[in-house]
Amino acid sequence: MTFDMTNALPTLSAGPAADSCCAAQVGLDRGLDAGRIAEIAGALAEPVRVSILDVLRRSPVAVCQCELVPLFEIPQSTLSHHLKKLVEAGLVEVERRHRWAYYSLPPNPLQELTAWLS
Numbered sequence: 001m002t003f004d005m006t007n008a009l010p011t012l013s014a015g016p017a018a019d020s021c022c023a024a025q026v027g028l029d030r031g032l033d034a035g036r037i038a039e040i041a042g043a044l045a046e047p048v049r050v051s052i053l054d055v056l057r058r059s060p061v062a063v064c065q066c067e068l069v070p071l072f073e074i075p076q077s078t079l080s081h082h083l084k085k086l087v088e089a090g091l092v093e094v095e096r097r098h099r100w101a102y103y104s105l106p107p108n109p110l111q112e113l114t115a116w117l118s
Contacts, residue, residue: 032116040113043089048072049082053091053105062095062102 044050055071056063065083069076083103086092091109095102 033112036112037116039089040091040110043085043091044113046082046085048074048079049086052079052082052086052103053109056092056103056105059104062104065101065103068103 044053051072052068055068065076065079068083069079072079074082083092083094083101087094087103090106093104093106095104
């Protein structure tokens with residue numbers, strides 16, 4: 001197969017339309033903590049974690065882990081893993097009472113994410 005290189009492709013003139021494409025000044029937000037936003041988004045990437053947050057959001061008091069286990073069809077160790085990820089991301093607070101762990105939401109746990117999205 002050979003190509004006829006004698007017929008050049010047409011070019012567009014650099015008129016006003018060419019300038020309007022780049023009229024918006026796009027740049028990085030130097031104040032953005034992209035790592036923190038990614039950490040929050042990563043913690044929310046698992047549906048079970050979103051469900052855990054929903055349970056805690058609707059509870060007026062801290063919820064014991066023993067109350068969470070029967071709500072989810074996963075082993076207790078897996079639930080603990082998900083809770084740990086939420087705590088590490090700062091989306092959930094944990095309070096130890098003797099041998100039990102009680103979970104609750106801090107004030108405005110998704111404030112950073114919602115501020116970034118708006």
